[in-house]
Amino acid sequence: MTAVQVVVVDLDDTLFPERDYVRSGFAAVDEEVRRAFGVTGFGTAAWTLFEAGVRGRIFDEALGSLGLPADAATVKSLIECYRAHRPSIDLYPDVAVSIRALGGRARAAIVSDGPLAAQERKVDALGLPTWFDPILLTDRWGREYWKPHERAFREIETVTGTGGAHCAYLGDNPRKDFTAPRRLGWRTARVRRAEGEHASVAGSGGAEVECPSLADAVRWLGFEVEEVW
């Protein structure tokens, strides 16, 4: 088997629990709503909607449930507050051992979609530049370059001077994560953590294998990862 020299990982729900970020963001917006309107309860209302499976209109509905205006300008400013907040989040416990297991044999990198301001703050909060290089946030080129676009994956090949089966991509979203790396001949693994936003999505999305953790995916690539206790 070709030795993997570059292990590229997704960010949200692969390295940290996205739902912790969501809860942290709602708490920041809760404070903003209290300051702007003198009304409490936004965070609880928004979290209840999130837990009920609502996506894409949580801010409007939470404002409405508090009797507050949900006009476009208000919603926009609160979404900006959400994306600009300093998130209170932590890496999954298997990330450090997984990256350490690569040792000097493989380089670790990130390819991540999502609004640039929000993704940059996640990268900062988690201290990711210590572990990963490069960290490619696709939104810096514009939304049309989010996965499944190939640009970030080709950029990884250029920056590292490698490609094909020397590269691997480990991600959690079967709807978009594996299309481009698979087309480029990379190794691919779906990291299906139980609490992940896309954990219930059926099918592999083209990934070669499915693993319950990042540590298991890195083991599958042939690296020896310590057990996390």
Ligand SMILES: [Mg+2]
């Ligand atoms: Mg993800």
